[in-house]
Amino acid sequence: MLVTLAVRAVLIPVGVSVAKAAQGRRRIAPQLAALQKRYKKNPEKLQKETMALYAAEKVSPLAGCLPMLAQAPVISLVYALFASAHIAGEPNPLLDASLFGAGLGRHLLDLGSGLQPSDLVFVALLLVIGLVAWLSRRMALRDAATAPTPAADAPGAALLNPRGPLSWAPFVTLIAAAFVPLAATLYLAVSGAWSYAERRILRAIYT
Template sequence: MSALTSLFASLVGRLAELVQPLFHTSATAAAIVLFTALVRLAVHPLSRAAARGQKERARLAPQMAELRGKYGKNPERLQRAVLELHAKEKVSPLAGCLPGLLQLPAFFLMYHLFSSSRIGGEANELLGHSLLGAELGGRWADALGEGGVFGPAGTVYLALFGVVAVVATFTYLRTRRQLAAAGPDRPEQALPGMGAMTKLLPLMSFATLITVAVVPLAAALYVVTSTTWSAVERVFLYRDAPAAGALATAG
């Protein structure tokens, strides 16, 4: 882990040097945003594949509605029939999960890098870098202790909370509209319990507010950038498939 963290620190440092002429003292923060964008670009082909998979699931809505009518009183048999249908049509019910899972290592590396005082036996110089007065290794509690909610560091967090709130609200409202447009035969209703879960999952976007508050600012920047990217990406990938887009947003 130490060697990987050192390599990651070197990458962030090189990116910071690249953007330093434009962002000056905020170059490391800009490098984190740039790194996040590069990660999202790397997994974008998987996101496109996931979108195709979700559209295929939406295409199967009539067949799944038929199965629901046939086996609605036998949840176990219904679930087995749905899985058999997915296998027959070569559609993965977990198509939308892989892009998110592949981003977790990058997030944990960012978290570990800006939570460690030493890297490879040497002092972690990145912890001294900041964004408009907010230390990249600090947390919201630190910002509140240093200058309060409206202090220099606190204002940075207010801006991040604002971005997350706007993105989460946009995602939630868009998902509700898509589910309404899909009607009663949307594909997730074929699996017992999935209807209630699909209504709940869009609200999880607001949980990002908690994440931003408790992780180091560098990791918070990663989360906010990635979340915003996801919202914009889904608008384009699912623009012609309301039901599929709703399921992907929920997942």
């Protein structure tokens, strides 16, 4: 958990940049709506003008992906450390660590081989991840209510449409938690809760 908190603290500037980008997207929403109305029959021109507007206003349409990309190496390292039975030819001492009695190297899929009371920590963490995913999607949809929706036939519409299939992306974490060691599940839960709280605070600041 301390590793998670340390990583999230280091990534606070990234969170600030994401909040500023979201503020920028809200600011240029009327201009985006005007472009979509003007070029709705010319998807290629619409995409070109949209990207030009983002560049001119110094707003990134994909800034929201930065925290996930920045954490990917850390999550991969945590997974590798707790998924390996041996390190440098020696038994992995990290597998002896536990969280409320549940081994940090155990997987959710291991529970079928013998459920123990301590394994309820898996349930608790999954509930946290699921709740955070639901709250995050609700926040994103609330923000999207004031943003223009890209034309369905515009190139990259699915990527730029905050109300499209990608709005369910937060729940990917919940699925991933079923296939990683408890240590990684803990990281995902704490990091997700931090991200949501950080977004709420920064959203209030950059409105």
